Amino acid sequence: MLHSIIATNTNQKKNLSSSRHAIVIGGSIAGLLTARVLADYFDLVTILERDRFPEKPIPRPGVPQSHQLHVLLSQGLRIIEQLFPGIKDELAVKGASTIDWAADYRLLLSRGWAPRFPSKITSCSCTRNLLEATIRQRLNSYSNLEFKEANFVTGLLSDTSNTGVTGVLVKDANGIEAELSAQLVIDASGRNSNAPNWFQSLGYDRPTQTAINSFLGYSSRWYQSLSGEPFDYKVLYIIPSAPDCPRGGVLYQVEGNYWIVTLIGVGKDYPPTDEAGFLDFAQSLRSPEIYEAIKDAQPISPIYGYQRTENRLRHYEQMSRLPENFLVVGDAVCAFNPVYGQGMTAAANGALTLDKCLKQYQHRSNEDAIGMGKHFQKQLAKVNTDPWLIATGDDFRWPTTQGGQPNLMTRLMQWYVEQVMLTASQSAKVYKVLLKVLHLLEAPTALFQPAVLAIVLLNIAIGRSKFTSKAPDETSTNLRSEQ
Numbered sequence: 001m002l003h004s005i006i007a008t009n010t011n012q013k014k015n016l017s018s019s020r021h022a023i024v025i026g027g028s029i030a031g032l033l034t035a036r037v038l039a040d041y042f043d044l045v046t047i048l049e050r051d052r053f054p055e056k057p058i059p060r061p062g063v064p065q066s067h068q069l070h071v072l073l074s075q076g077l078r079i080i081e082q083l084f085p086g087i088k089d090e091l092a093v094k095g096a097s098t099i100d101w102a103a104d105y106r107l108l109l110s111r112g113w114a115p116r117f118p119s120k121i122t123s124c125s126c127t128r129n130l131l132e133a134t135i136r137q138r139l140n141s142y143s144n145l146e147f148k149e150a151n152f153v154t155g156l157l158s159d160t161s162n163t164g165v166t167g168v169l170v171k172d173a174n175g176i177e178a179e180l181s182a183q184l185v186i187d188a189s190g191r192n193s194n195a196p197n198w199f200q201s202l203g204y205d206r207p208t209q210t211a212i213n214s215f216l217g218y219s220s221r222w223y224q225s226l227s228g229e230p231f232d233y234k235v236l237y238i239i240p241s242a243p244d245c246p247r248g249g250v251l252y253q254v255e256g257n258y259w260i261v262t263l264i265g266v267g268k269d270y271p272p273t274d275e276a277g278f279l280d281f282a283q284s285l286r287s288p289e290i291y292e293a294i295k296d297a298q299p300i301s302p303i304y305g306y307q308r309t310e311n312r313l314r315h316y317e318q319m320s321r322l323p324e325n326f327l328v329v330g331d332a333v334c335a336f337n338p339v340y341g342q343g344m345t346a347a348a349n350g351a352l353t354l355d356k357c358l359k360q361y362q363h364r365s366n367e368d369a370i371g372m373g374k375h376f377q378k379q380l381a382k383v384n385t386d387p388w389l390i391a392t393g394d395d396f397r398w399p400t401t402q403g404g405q406p407n408l409m410t411r412l413m414q415w416y417v418e419q420v421m422l423t424a425s426q427s428a429k430v431y432k433v434l435l436k437v438l439h440l441l442e443a444p445t446a447l448f449q450p451a452v453l454a455i456v457l458l459n460i461a462i463g464r465s466k467f468t469s470k471a472p473d474e475t476s477t478n479l480r481s482e483q
């Protein structure tokens with residue numbers, strides 16, 4: 001049965017007869033941040049989410065990755081704070097702690113521990129569930145924004161000539177289908193977005209896509225406390241080190257002083273999800289610290305595996321024809337290998353990009369706004385370029401990675417970045433710039449600034465450190481002192 005939600009919904013916060021309505025498909029991080037921006041431009045914003053949101057900040061089925069560790073990069077927090085002033089403090093009140101990504105971060109790079117010092121590169125350490133729930137609560141205070149939970153979008157509505165999207169087809173928990181009309185529809189439904197199929201059914205091409213897969217897997221378990229606490233860090237990360245050490249692991253402290261422990265394997269060396277296998281894998285890492293911390297600790301969760309981690313870019317920006325009034329954001333456009341922690345920050349960057357775009361088009365008539373979708377997808381593709389290069393460039397260092405071959409230029413870049421990483425464990429100055437790039441605060445070109453280049457070249461020249469796959473002792477080095 002089809003009927004119009006707009007015509008029947010009595011809970012609407014605004015009379016829609018003459019108003020502009022925007023719909024967001026998906027109420028996860030990208031959808032929420034997008035909705036926040038839309039609320040400044042539209043009379044009503046509706047977020048359609050297939051899940052029912054849990055009352056407490058806990059994982060939910062529509063976001064299967066929500067059991068896993070989620071790092072919020074510094075740039076991500078900055079943007080979220082800009083969109084929701086005071087949210088950083090609110091998260092702190094709820095138990096998130098501020099993390100300085102050099103002082104509070106114990107990182108084993110490929111050839112040594114990274115220097116520790118106050119860097120002012122900060123974000124907050126909490127579960128993605130707390131972050132999502134807090135953003136959602138903030139949005140609840142917007143009178144022109146509504147959530148429709150347990151509403152699954154099954155297709156797009158279009159005008160008679162199929163040139164523009166006019167709304168969505170949605171199915172509620174009782175299987176009742178309805179049409180919901182809107183002046184703008186934004187797909188934020190994640191990696192498994194149906195937009196390519198919807199395009200096809202409207203007579204458009206599917207976007208081409210690039211997928212680069214290093215076959216990385218996570219296994220994560222939550223602990224109330226770890227052996228050996230208190231630690232002098234909030235995060236410990238043993239990175240997998242290409243090409244010989246595909247295994248890594250993370251200890252990550254979140255609200256409630258819980259720890260999420262994530263084991264990582266690249267090239268299908270997936271960490272097991274059974275008790276003994278999990279511990280064995282932890283014991284095989286380059287440093288014993290994770291194993292020592294968990295071997296006698298009491299877990300409070302099962303072990304959650306996750307292996308759908310390929311970088312996937314859908315090239316909407318390259319399509320010659322796009323339906324009007326329809327945009328795609330977040331993982332639905334560009335999903336990254338999660339090990340670089342970029343997805344939520346890329347979603348935040350996307351929200352700012354949308355804001356700029358809407359600003360440009362807001363005073364135009366409907367006809368003048370033709371082409372906004374194309375413009376937006378092009379701008380978004382530009383914004384996604386750096387995180388994409390960082391993630392795929394690093395993934396290509398593994399011989400097992402599939403999805404194309406890096407060209408000569410990329411290989412040269414990889415070689416240089418590798419030298420930067422090697423130097424970073426010796427030089428606080430280089431490490432700080434590297435952190436800024438990895439936290440998307442600066443473009444990767446920052447790694448080529450003369451001050452960094454000079455230290456990296458010096459490090460190469462003195463032929464520092466013969467490769468060892470074991471963690472070296474934490475000795476201070478002559479390069480390390482210059483911050």
Ligand SMILES: Cc1cc2nc3c(=O)[nH]c(=O)nc-3n(C[C@H](O)[C@H](O)[C@H](O)COP(=O)(O)OP(=O)(O)OC[C@H]3O[C@@H](n4cnc5c(N)ncnc54)[C@H](O)[C@@H]3O)c2cc1C
Pocket residue numbers: 025026027028029030031048049050051061062063065068069070071072073151152153154188189190191218306308309329330331332338339340341342343344345347
């Ligand atoms: C294992 C793993 C670890 C990660 N770690 C990090 C990290 O450390 N840092 C980081 O920044 N990012 C990380 N990410 C990425 C991060 O989860 C996403 O980038 C982020 O959630 C933004 O995604 P999104 O909102 O676009 O999509 P998603 O989070 O996937 O959400 C999509 C939403 O749309 C809803 N939906 C889907 N289809 C429909 C439909 N038809 N109708 C209605 N609703 C629908 C879903 O229920 C869901 O709520 C990780 C990802 C994975 C897989």
